[in-house]
Amino acid sequence: MKSITFFETTKHEEQFLRKKFGKTVSVQFFSEKIQDVPVQKFAKSDVISVFIYSVVTKELLAKLKNLKLLATRSTGFNHINIKEAAKHGVTVMNVPYYGENTVAEHTFALILSLSRNIHKAYVRTLRNDFSLEGLQGSDLKGKTLGVIGGGSIGLHVIKMARGFGLKVIVYDVKQNHFLAETLDFTYVPLPELMQRSDIITLHCPSNQQTHHLLNMENIQNVKKGALFINTARGDLIETRALHYALNNGIFSGAGLDVFEGEELVKEENQMLTRNVPVEKLQALLQKNILLKMENVILTPHMAFDSIEAVERILETTVDNIFAFEQGMPKYVVR
Ligand code: NAI
Numbered sequence: 001m002k003s004i005t006f007f008e009t010t011k012h013e014e015q016f017l018r019k020k021f022g023k024t025v026s027v028q029f030f031s032e033k034i035q036d037v038p039v040q041k042f043a044k045s046d047v048i049s050v051f052i053y054s055v056v057t058k059e060l061l062a063k064l065k066n067l068k069l070l071a072t073r074s075t076g077f078n079h080i081n082i083k084e085a086a087k088h089g090v091t092v093m094n095v096p097y098y099g100e101n102t103v104a105e106h107t108f109a110l111i112l113s114l115s116r117n118i119h120k121a122y123v124r125t126l127r128n129d130f131s132l133e134g135l136q137g138s139d140l141k142g143k144t145l146g147v148i149g150g151g152s153i154g155l156h157v158i159k160m161a162r163g164f165g166l167k168v169i170v171y172d173v174k175q176n177h178f179l180a181e182t183l184d185f186t187y188v189p190l191p192e193l194m195q196r197s198d199i200i201t202l203h204c205p206s207n208q209q210t211h212h213l214l215n216m217e218n219i220q221n222v223k224k225g226a227l228f229i230n231t232a233r234g235d236l237i238e239t240r241a242l243h244y245a246l247n248n249g250i251f252s253g254a255g256l257d258v259f260e261g262e263e264l265v266k267e268e269n270q271m272l273t274r275n276v277p278v279e280k281l282q283a284l285l286q287k288n289i290l291l292k293m294e295n296v297i298l299t300p301h302m303a304f305d306s307i308e309a310v311e312r313i314l315e316t317t318v319d320n321i322f323a324f325e326q327g328m329p330k331y332v333v334r
Contacts, residue, residue: 005042008051056080092333093320099309104156106303110255141165146197149204194221206233225252231303234260253295
């Protein structure tokens with residue numbers, strides 16, 4: 001290992017990482033995404049570490065001749081062309097367990113904001129209006145929570161749900177009946193989950209099988225008036241179906257930490273000067289419509305972002321890089 005380049009780092013992260021790598025290896029940091037830095041500035045790196053807004057494409061990988069390890073400081077890795085990395089002999093490592101409780105806590109922040117109208121009350125009291133009209137909430141106790149993806153985060157959501165007296169049903173392609181018994185939940189097929197859940201929350205990865213898992217064809221299955229929460233990835237639900245469901249009382253509210261096209265939001269003002277594909281412009285337009293709905297809460301992909309979780313991300317990334325160097329990589333993405 002001779003040269004490591006980190007992208008999308010804050011000053012605080014840079015300080016932490018500099019200390020860990022000392023002077024034994026050349027380390028450079030960019031606060032920008034990988035696609036916004038001229039490739040000649042990092043073409044010689046043998047280790048690169050990115051966060052989720054850096055898109056690692058086939059074309060970019062072809063230019064990184066020395067690259068051996070790509071360490072993403074995230075659980076999700078759909079921003080990296082994994083197949084192409086494998087062809088180039090590049091190992092991809094992620095951080096699978098840093099924020100199960102952190103993301104689960106944010107999931108409940110969104111659920112509770114919607115179920116108790118906290119977001120509406122906040123705006124109202126800012127105007128010195130303390131009326132209760134239109135703010136009546138509904139209890140979670142006794143309701144049914146449908147969890148799509150009962151992995152690390154999903155299981156934390158299930159544990160927390162028990163504390164609220166929610167009944168839990170889960171849809172997952174893999175099932176663990178021991179956990180189902182211990183945590184008192186039932187596995188059901190997706191259509192049944194959609195029909196029975198008062199709240200649907202997504203916790204599966206984004207991939208070819210899960211892209212638009214909820215879509216215009218199946219959205220009618222949802223129990224009328226259900227709440228919809230997405231802290232996983234935006235493309236798990238077809239945005240058109242989300243709009244349709246919100247406009248037609250199928251979803252009574254949505255809490256979204258992620259949405260299709262979110263990677264473009266920070267670049268909105270550059271869009272007019274670039275040749276941007278129509279579907280990307282549509283995604284941005286849809287986000288603007290969602291923002292205007294009072295039963296929708298959007299947060300800026302921040303579910304992972306707690307002090308404790310970010311520390312765990314950095315520690316695991318450093319461990320990943322050293323483990324790879326020692327020929328004992330643990331969290332390899334395939
Ligand atoms: P995990 O891998 O532990 O669990 C994912 C679960 O989804 C597994 O049980 C898996 O069997 C299931 N699954 C896979 N394909 C499926 C399908 N086709 N249908 C139904 N279930 C399926 O992952 P973890 O740690 O629980 O994270 C889940 C997702 O949350 C990540 O992929 C990531 O996209 C997202 N995430 C979002 C964050 C945020 O800040 N908003 C932070 C961290 C993760």
